[in-house]
Protein backbone atom coordinates (compact mmCIF):
# COMPACT_ATOMS: atom_id res chain seq x y z
CA UNK A 1 0.00 0.00 0.00
CA UNK A 2 2.67 2.49 1.02
CA UNK A 3 5.21 2.90 -1.73
CA UNK A 4 8.89 3.34 -1.24
CA UNK A 5 10.20 6.35 -3.07
CA UNK A 6 11.80 5.46 -6.42
CA UNK A 7 15.45 4.64 -6.13
CA UNK A 8 17.33 7.85 -6.96
CA UNK A 9 19.92 5.76 -8.79
CA UNK A 10 17.27 4.83 -11.32
CA UNK A 11 16.55 8.47 -12.03
CA UNK A 12 20.04 9.24 -13.24
CA UNK A 13 21.28 9.39 -16.78
CA UNK A 14 18.39 11.33 -18.25
CA UNK A 15 20.55 13.99 -19.84
CA UNK A 16 23.00 16.69 -18.90
CA UNK A 17 20.41 18.97 -17.30
CA UNK A 18 19.52 16.26 -14.79
CA UNK A 19 23.10 15.85 -13.69
CA UNK A 20 23.07 19.46 -12.53
CA UNK A 21 19.76 19.06 -10.68
CA UNK A 22 20.77 18.77 -7.06
CA UNK A 23 17.31 17.47 -6.10
CA UNK A 24 18.25 14.23 -7.82
CA UNK A 25 21.37 13.82 -5.72
CA UNK A 26 21.13 10.33 -4.18
CA UNK A 27 22.33 11.75 -0.86
CA UNK A 28 19.14 13.78 -0.45
CA UNK A 29 16.67 10.90 -0.52
CA UNK A 30 16.57 8.30 2.24
CA UNK A 31 16.20 4.69 1.20
CA UNK A 32 12.81 3.27 2.15
CA UNK A 33 11.11 6.65 2.55
CA UNK A 34 7.38 6.43 3.04
CA UNK A 35 5.17 8.28 0.61
CA UNK A 36 1.44 7.74 0.51
CA UNK A 37 -0.11 7.08 -2.87
CA UNK A 38 -3.30 8.90 -1.85
CA UNK A 39 -1.64 12.29 -2.07
CA UNK A 40 -1.46 12.12 -5.84
CA UNK A 41 -5.14 11.43 -6.28
CA UNK A 42 -7.00 14.59 -7.18
CA UNK A 43 -10.24 13.34 -5.71
CA UNK A 44 -11.61 16.28 -3.70
CA UNK A 45 -13.89 18.76 -5.46
CA UNK A 46 -14.82 22.02 -3.76
CA UNK A 47 -17.69 24.50 -4.01
CA UNK A 48 -17.28 28.22 -3.30
CA UNK A 49 -19.85 30.97 -2.95
CA UNK A 50 -19.77 34.20 -4.97
CA UNK A 51 -17.46 35.79 -2.40
CA UNK A 52 -14.99 32.94 -2.89
CA UNK A 53 -15.69 31.31 0.48
CA UNK A 54 -15.49 27.55 0.72
CA UNK A 55 -19.03 26.29 1.33
CA UNK A 56 -18.95 22.65 0.29
CA UNK A 57 -16.85 19.75 -0.86
CA UNK A 58 -17.02 16.15 -2.00
CA UNK A 59 -14.34 13.51 -1.62
CA UNK A 60 -13.36 10.33 0.19
CA UNK A 61 -14.79 10.03 3.70
CA UNK A 62 -12.72 11.05 6.71
CA UNK A 63 -10.66 8.41 8.56
CA UNK A 64 -9.48 8.90 12.16
CA UNK A 65 -6.86 6.49 13.52
CA UNK A 66 -7.07 7.78 17.11
CA UNK A 67 -10.45 8.15 18.79
CA UNK A 68 -10.65 7.50 22.55
CA UNK A 69 -14.24 8.65 22.79
CA UNK A 70 -16.73 11.03 21.25
CA UNK A 71 -19.96 12.86 21.99
CA UNK A 72 -20.21 11.77 25.63
CA UNK A 73 -19.08 8.20 24.95
CA UNK A 74 -15.71 6.89 26.18
CA UNK A 75 -14.16 3.71 24.79
CA UNK A 76 -12.06 3.56 27.98
CA UNK A 77 -14.78 3.93 30.58
CA UNK A 78 -15.79 1.28 33.12
CA UNK A 79 -17.43 -1.67 31.35
CA UNK A 80 -20.96 -0.90 32.55
CA UNK A 81 -20.76 2.50 30.85
CA UNK A 82 -19.76 1.04 27.48
CA UNK A 83 -23.28 0.73 26.12
CA UNK A 84 -24.65 0.17 22.66
CA UNK A 85 -26.71 3.34 22.92
CA UNK A 86 -23.69 5.51 23.77
CA UNK A 87 -21.66 3.93 21.00
CA UNK A 88 -24.46 4.49 18.52
CA UNK A 89 -24.77 8.19 19.43
CA UNK A 90 -21.01 8.67 19.09
CA UNK A 91 -21.00 7.01 15.67
CA UNK A 92 -23.96 9.07 14.47
CA UNK A 93 -22.26 12.28 15.61
CA UNK A 94 -19.01 11.39 13.83
CA UNK A 95 -20.94 10.45 10.69
CA UNK A 96 -22.68 13.85 10.67
CA UNK A 97 -19.25 15.44 10.26
CA UNK A 98 -18.19 13.13 7.43
CA UNK A 99 -16.15 10.59 9.40
CA UNK A 100 -16.66 7.16 7.82
CA UNK A 101 -13.92 5.09 9.49
CA UNK A 102 -12.12 5.12 12.83
CA UNK A 103 -9.82 3.01 14.92
CA UNK A 104 -11.35 2.94 18.41
CA UNK A 105 -8.44 3.69 20.69
CA UNK A 106 -7.79 2.02 24.03
CA UNK A 107 -5.27 3.59 26.38
CA UNK A 108 -3.21 2.38 29.34
CA UNK A 109 -5.08 0.58 32.10
CA UNK A 110 -4.90 -2.78 33.85
CA UNK A 111 -4.47 -5.33 31.04
CA UNK A 112 -7.51 -7.32 32.21
CA UNK A 113 -9.70 -4.24 31.91
CA UNK A 114 -8.33 -3.37 28.46
CA UNK A 115 -9.00 -6.94 27.33
CA UNK A 116 -12.57 -6.79 28.69
CA UNK A 117 -13.22 -3.51 26.86
CA UNK A 118 -11.99 -4.94 23.57
CA UNK A 119 -14.35 -7.91 23.95
CA UNK A 120 -17.26 -5.65 24.82
CA UNK A 121 -16.64 -3.31 21.90
CA UNK A 122 -16.36 -6.22 19.46
CA UNK A 123 -19.69 -7.51 20.76
CA UNK A 124 -21.43 -4.10 20.52
CA UNK A 125 -19.99 -3.52 17.08
CA UNK A 126 -21.43 -6.82 15.90
CA UNK A 127 -24.91 -5.73 17.02
CA UNK A 128 -24.89 -2.34 15.32
CA UNK A 129 -24.61 -1.83 11.59
CA UNK A 130 -23.39 1.77 11.81
CA UNK A 131 -20.79 0.98 14.48
CA UNK A 132 -19.63 -2.00 12.40
CA UNK A 133 -19.17 0.20 9.35
CA UNK A 134 -17.34 3.02 11.19
CA UNK A 135 -15.13 1.04 13.58
CA UNK A 136 -12.66 -0.67 11.26
CA UNK A 137 -10.52 -1.88 14.13
CA UNK A 138 -8.62 -0.84 17.22
CA UNK A 139 -5.64 1.28 18.08
CA UNK A 140 -4.02 0.03 21.28
CA UNK A 141 -2.00 2.90 22.80
CA UNK A 142 -0.41 1.59 25.97
CA UNK A 143 0.29 -0.01 28.36
CA UNK A 144 3.65 -0.59 26.57
CA UNK A 145 4.76 3.02 27.02
CA UNK A 146 7.32 4.97 29.01
CA UNK A 147 6.54 5.04 32.74
CA UNK A 148 8.34 8.39 33.06
CA UNK A 149 6.80 11.83 33.58
CA UNK A 150 6.70 13.69 30.29
CA UNK A 151 6.70 10.95 27.65
CA UNK A 152 4.02 9.08 29.59
CA UNK A 153 1.63 12.01 29.07
CA UNK A 154 -1.71 11.58 30.87
CA UNK A 155 -1.49 7.77 30.98
CA UNK A 156 -1.45 6.30 34.52
CA UNK A 157 2.09 5.23 35.53
CA UNK A 158 0.96 2.31 37.65
CA UNK A 159 -0.37 0.33 34.68
CA UNK A 160 2.54 0.79 32.28
CA UNK A 161 4.32 -2.48 31.51
CA UNK A 162 7.12 -3.68 29.25
CA UNK A 163 6.86 -6.32 26.51
CA UNK A 164 9.34 -8.41 28.55
CA UNK A 165 6.95 -8.28 31.55
CA UNK A 166 3.96 -9.36 29.46
CA UNK A 167 5.19 -11.63 26.67
CA UNK A 168 1.71 -12.76 25.59
CA UNK A 169 0.07 -9.32 25.66
CA UNK A 170 -0.38 -9.01 21.91
CA UNK A 171 -2.06 -12.41 21.69
CA UNK A 172 -4.43 -11.51 24.54
CA UNK A 173 -5.40 -8.21 22.90
CA UNK A 174 -5.88 -9.79 19.47
CA UNK A 175 -7.90 -12.68 20.87
CA UNK A 176 -10.25 -10.25 22.64
CA UNK A 177 -10.42 -7.98 19.57
CA UNK A 178 -10.97 -10.95 17.24
CA UNK A 179 -7.88 -9.91 15.32
CA UNK A 180 -8.99 -6.31 14.82
CA UNK A 181 -6.08 -4.50 16.50
CA UNK A 182 -4.72 -2.60 13.49
CA UNK A 183 -2.37 -0.13 15.17
CA UNK A 184 -0.14 -0.67 18.19
CA UNK A 185 1.60 2.30 19.79
CA UNK A 186 4.57 1.54 22.01
CA UNK A 187 7.82 2.93 23.41
CA UNK A 188 10.65 1.20 21.51
CA UNK A 189 13.21 1.62 24.31
CA UNK A 190 11.35 -0.80 26.60
CA UNK A 191 12.87 -4.27 27.13
CA UNK A 192 11.52 -6.64 24.48
CA UNK A 193 10.00 -3.86 22.35
CA UNK A 194 12.03 -4.44 19.20
CA UNK A 195 11.08 -8.13 19.09
CA UNK A 196 7.46 -7.17 19.62
CA UNK A 197 7.60 -4.67 16.75
CA UNK A 198 8.83 -7.46 14.48
CA UNK A 199 6.14 -9.81 15.70
CA UNK A 200 3.29 -7.28 15.35
CA UNK A 201 4.48 -6.19 11.91
CA UNK A 202 4.73 -9.80 10.73
CA UNK A 203 1.16 -10.33 11.95
CA UNK A 204 -0.06 -7.45 9.75
CA UNK A 205 -0.35 -4.72 12.39
CA UNK A 206 1.03 -1.23 12.00
CA UNK A 207 3.38 -0.20 14.80
CA UNK A 208 3.53 3.41 15.97
CA UNK A 209 6.22 4.95 18.16
CA UNK A 210 4.68 7.04 20.92
CA UNK A 211 4.94 8.08 24.54
CA UNK A 212 8.63 7.28 24.37
CA UNK A 213 12.04 8.86 24.88
CA UNK A 214 14.10 6.59 22.65
CA UNK A 215 17.67 7.53 21.71
CA UNK A 216 18.50 7.77 17.97
CA UNK A 217 19.89 4.25 17.66
CA UNK A 218 16.74 2.73 19.17
CA UNK A 219 14.51 4.77 16.84
CA UNK A 220 16.57 3.43 13.94
CA UNK A 221 16.32 -0.14 15.22
CA UNK A 222 12.56 0.25 15.69
CA UNK A 223 12.16 1.38 12.09
CA UNK A 224 14.28 -1.51 10.88
CA UNK A 225 12.09 -3.84 12.95
CA UNK A 226 9.01 -2.51 11.12
CA UNK A 227 7.70 0.61 12.93
CA UNK A 228 6.02 2.88 10.38
CA UNK A 229 4.51 5.89 12.14
CA UNK A 230 5.07 8.34 14.98
CA UNK A 231 1.96 8.53 17.14
CA UNK A 232 0.85 12.17 17.71
CA UNK A 233 4.39 13.39 17.08
CA UNK A 234 5.43 16.23 19.41
CA UNK A 235 3.01 15.17 22.13
CA UNK A 236 3.56 12.53 24.79
CA UNK A 237 7.02 14.07 25.25
CA UNK A 238 9.04 16.03 27.78
CA UNK A 239 8.14 19.68 28.32
CA UNK A 240 11.86 20.51 28.04
CA UNK A 241 14.25 18.89 25.55
CA UNK A 242 17.75 19.63 24.21
CA UNK A 243 16.89 22.22 21.60
CA UNK A 244 18.63 20.90 18.49
CA UNK A 245 18.93 17.18 18.97
CA UNK A 246 16.05 15.33 20.53
CA UNK A 247 13.68 12.49 19.72
CA UNK A 248 11.07 14.80 18.17
CA UNK A 249 13.60 16.21 15.69
CA UNK A 250 15.00 12.75 14.95
CA UNK A 251 11.56 11.40 14.10
CA UNK A 252 10.71 14.46 12.02
CA UNK A 253 13.87 13.93 10.00
CA UNK A 254 13.37 10.20 9.43
CA UNK A 255 11.58 9.81 6.10
CA UNK A 256 10.95 6.14 6.80
CA UNK A 257 8.41 7.18 9.42
CA UNK A 258 5.01 8.68 8.74
CA UNK A 259 3.55 10.82 11.54
CA UNK A 260 0.18 11.58 13.08
CA UNK A 261 -0.54 15.12 14.27
CA UNK A 262 -3.27 16.53 16.53
CA UNK A 263 -4.20 19.76 14.76
CA UNK A 264 -6.24 21.50 17.45
CA UNK A 265 -3.83 24.36 18.14
CA UNK A 266 -3.43 23.24 21.76
CA UNK A 267 -1.34 20.10 21.41
CA UNK A 268 0.95 21.83 18.92
CA UNK A 269 0.78 25.61 18.30
CA UNK A 270 -0.11 26.16 14.65
CA UNK A 271 3.20 27.85 13.67
CA UNK A 272 5.04 24.82 15.11
CA UNK A 273 2.69 22.42 13.32
CA UNK A 274 3.40 24.33 10.10
CA UNK A 275 7.13 23.72 10.67
CA UNK A 276 6.52 20.06 11.53
CA UNK A 277 4.44 19.52 8.38
CA UNK A 278 7.14 21.13 6.26
CA UNK A 279 9.70 18.84 7.86
CA UNK A 280 7.71 15.62 7.69
CA UNK A 281 5.95 16.62 4.46
CA UNK A 282 2.17 16.35 4.04
CA UNK A 283 2.59 13.15 2.00
CA UNK A 284 4.01 11.40 5.06
CA UNK A 285 1.55 12.92 7.54
CA UNK A 286 -1.91 12.03 8.81
CA UNK A 287 -4.31 14.04 10.92
CA UNK A 288 -5.77 12.43 14.03
CA UNK A 289 -8.04 13.89 16.68
CA UNK A 290 -7.10 11.90 19.83
CA UNK A 291 -10.71 12.81 20.69
CA UNK A 292 -12.23 11.98 24.07
CA UNK A 293 -15.86 11.95 25.23
CA UNK A 294 -15.86 15.77 25.35
CA UNK A 295 -15.47 16.00 21.55
CA UNK A 296 -18.44 17.57 19.78
CA UNK A 297 -19.90 18.51 23.20
CA UNK A 298 -20.34 21.83 25.05
CA UNK A 299 -17.66 23.01 27.54
CA UNK A 300 -17.80 21.48 31.02
CA UNK A 301 -16.90 18.35 32.95
CA UNK A 302 -17.16 15.07 31.02
CA UNK A 303 -16.64 11.55 32.35
CA UNK A 304 -16.35 10.42 35.92
CA UNK A 305 -13.64 9.39 38.37
CA UNK A 306 -10.11 9.03 37.04
CA UNK A 307 -11.45 9.52 33.52
CA UNK A 308 -12.90 12.92 34.41
CA UNK A 309 -11.99 15.59 31.87
CA UNK A 310 -12.60 19.31 31.75
CA UNK A 311 -13.44 20.79 28.35
CA UNK A 312 -12.46 24.44 28.78
CA UNK A 313 -13.93 27.34 26.84
CA UNK A 314 -10.65 27.64 24.91
CA UNK A 315 -11.42 24.22 23.40
CA UNK A 316 -8.68 22.33 25.29
CA UNK A 317 -9.42 19.15 27.24
CA UNK A 318 -7.51 18.86 30.51
CA UNK A 319 -7.31 16.28 33.26
CA UNK A 320 -9.87 17.78 35.65
CA UNK A 321 -8.17 20.04 38.17
CA UNK A 322 -4.80 20.06 36.35
CA UNK A 323 -3.16 22.02 33.51
CA UNK A 324 -2.36 18.76 31.61
CA UNK A 325 -3.90 18.07 28.23
CA UNK A 326 -5.66 14.71 28.21
CA UNK A 327 -6.94 13.98 24.73
CA UNK A 328 -8.77 16.56 22.68
CA UNK A 329 -12.20 17.86 21.79
CA UNK A 330 -11.08 18.16 18.19
CA UNK A 331 -13.25 16.82 15.40
CA UNK A 332 -11.53 15.60 12.24
CA UNK A 333 -13.32 18.03 9.91
CA UNK A 334 -12.04 20.92 12.07
CA UNK A 335 -8.54 19.44 11.92
CA UNK A 336 -8.71 19.61 8.10
CA UNK A 337 -9.89 23.23 8.20
CA UNK A 338 -7.25 24.18 10.82
CA UNK A 339 -4.40 22.78 8.77
CA UNK A 340 -5.69 24.44 5.60
CA UNK A 341 -6.04 27.78 7.40
CA UNK A 342 -2.92 27.89 9.53
CA UNK A 343 -0.27 25.61 8.10
CA UNK A 344 0.17 26.57 4.44
CA UNK A 345 -1.35 23.30 3.24
CA UNK A 346 -4.07 23.27 0.57
CA UNK A 347 -7.57 22.20 1.59
CA UNK A 348 -7.40 19.22 -0.77
CA UNK A 349 -4.07 18.09 0.69
CA UNK A 350 -5.31 18.52 4.27
CA UNK A 351 -8.34 16.41 3.31
CA UNK A 352 -6.09 13.64 1.95
CA UNK A 353 -4.17 13.73 5.25
CA UNK A 354 -7.44 12.91 7.02
CA UNK A 355 -8.95 10.40 4.58
CA UNK A 356 -7.04 8.34 2.01
CA UNK A 357 -3.65 8.65 3.75
CA UNK A 358 -4.64 7.32 7.18
CA UNK A 359 -6.62 4.54 5.45
CA UNK A 360 -3.52 3.60 3.49
CA UNK A 361 -1.28 3.76 6.55
CA UNK A 362 -3.50 1.42 8.56
CA UNK A 363 -4.14 -0.92 5.62
CA UNK A 364 -7.85 -0.09 5.54
CA UNK A 365 -10.07 -0.09 2.45
CA UNK A 366 -10.39 3.12 0.43
CA UNK A 367 -12.99 5.24 2.28
CA UNK A 368 -16.39 5.70 0.64
CA UNK A 369 -17.28 9.12 -0.77
CA UNK A 370 -18.99 11.95 1.12
CA UNK A 371 -20.50 15.31 0.21
CA UNK A 372 -20.47 18.00 2.89
CA UNK A 373 -21.58 21.58 3.48
CA UNK A 374 -18.86 23.65 5.13
CA UNK A 375 -19.28 26.52 7.59
CA UNK A 376 -17.41 27.98 10.55
CA UNK A 377 -18.74 25.04 12.56
CA UNK A 378 -17.05 22.53 10.30
CA UNK A 379 -18.46 19.90 7.96
CA UNK A 380 -22.10 18.87 7.83
CA UNK A 381 -22.81 15.69 5.89
CA UNK A 382 -25.34 16.39 3.14
CA UNK A 383 -28.20 13.93 2.75
Ligand SMILES: [Zn+2]
Pocket residue numbers: 141153210211232236
Ligand atom coordinates in the same frame (compact mmCIF):
# COMPACT_ATOMS: atom_id res chain seq x y z
ZN1 LIG B 1 -1.22 9.53 23.47
